[in-house]
Amino acid sequence: MTETLDTLPKTMRAVVCCGPEDYQLRELPVPQAGLGEVVIKVDAAGICASDVKCYTGAPMFWGDATREGYCQAPIVAGHEFVGTVVALGEGAGKRYGLTLGDRAVSEQIVPCWECRFCKKGQYHLCMVHDIYGFRSRTPGGFAEYMKFPTGALNHKVPGTLKPEHAALIEPLSCSMHAVKRGSIEFGDVAVIAGCGTLGLGMVAYAKGKSPAALVAIDLSEDRLDRARKLGATHTLNPRTEDVVGAIQAMTDGYGCDVYIEATGHPASVEQGLRAIRKAGTFVEFSVMREPVTTDWTVIGDTKELNLMGSHLGPNCYPSVIASLASGAVDGGVFVTHELPLEEYVRGIELVHEGKNSLKVLLIP
Secondary structure (H helix, E strand, O other): OOEEOOOOOOEEEEEEEEEOOEEEEEEEEOOOOOOOOEEEEEEEEEEOHHHHHHHOOOHHHHOEOOEOOOOOOOEEOOOEEEEEEEEEOOOHHHHHOOOOOOEEEEOOEEOOOOOHHHHOOOHHHOOOOEEOOOOOOOOOOOEOEEEEOOOOOEEEEOOOOOHHHHOOHHHHHHHHHHHHHHOOOOOOEEEEEOOOHHHHHHHHHHHOOOOOEEEEEOOOHHHHHHHHHOOOOEEEOOOOOOHHHHHHHOOOOOOEEEEEEOOOOHHHHHHHHHHEEEEEEEEEOOOOOOOOOOOHHHHHHHOOOEEEEOOOOOOOHHHHHHHHHHOOOOHHHOEEEEEEHHHHHHHHHHHHHOOOOOEEEEEO
């Protein structure tokens, strides 16, 4: 039997992705909770750089001669969200530890639970997965209501955590996973290139690894100031400084131990390959708009680097929720704009420009 908090409306407003630069505010039916499903009233939803790339037509989402696009339009956009539980399908409350009125999030990926990766516990690499806001099975959070389908990974969020900070759980889980992939050790010199929301999250969680130096790189002085608030010991701006020279100077010419690339720009990849020491660990996190070429001899024969990818935020949500709820990570450092749902185009443009914004939220 389905439980509901109150009588839900029949329709809701939602931002529907119909194609590149074709997003529409529509009136849609409010989703219903079936067996094992959860429906939330969305409290806040974040706009991600991936949303911008989808909006502007990146081949990863819309396809090209070499691949099929991931986005299945028309689809309600948004994969960063938090909301209040308003309906629980049969068995959902017990399975997820949720009751009506709780605040909750769902991990951005809904795995199949049947493929080789899922059976090995690597659910974030699922072969046939759905991600909220991009696939037809998983409409996203740019709406007044949304549904967590059967098979989703759902988490209760403390009621004391502000919704605008709880909306950071998804991106900061990605940040935490990238830091884990870097295997930063006590005494290392670690570099985070790119201080958007995700890069700043990496700074916050890398600080907990107690590196000897934690270097943040960005073109924005405002973002570098935020990085210092989150624990960066050094900040470098490529507009005004020789980044590679500065890193070599602080490491006796050897280079940094760990370089995490979170800018999405090819120049940062080359910068990292020059700045990192031999046998160092290079973590590539970014979703690049276009293919990036580089000299693989540097990675192999010259420096024998450990090259790591980083995808989503597996097994990180509980720790990130705890870090935000306790204040160990200050969510207020990240959020710059809170906009009503109908201003979604302005929100996407703010994130795309990236000059006077960091985390932009939609408040349905």
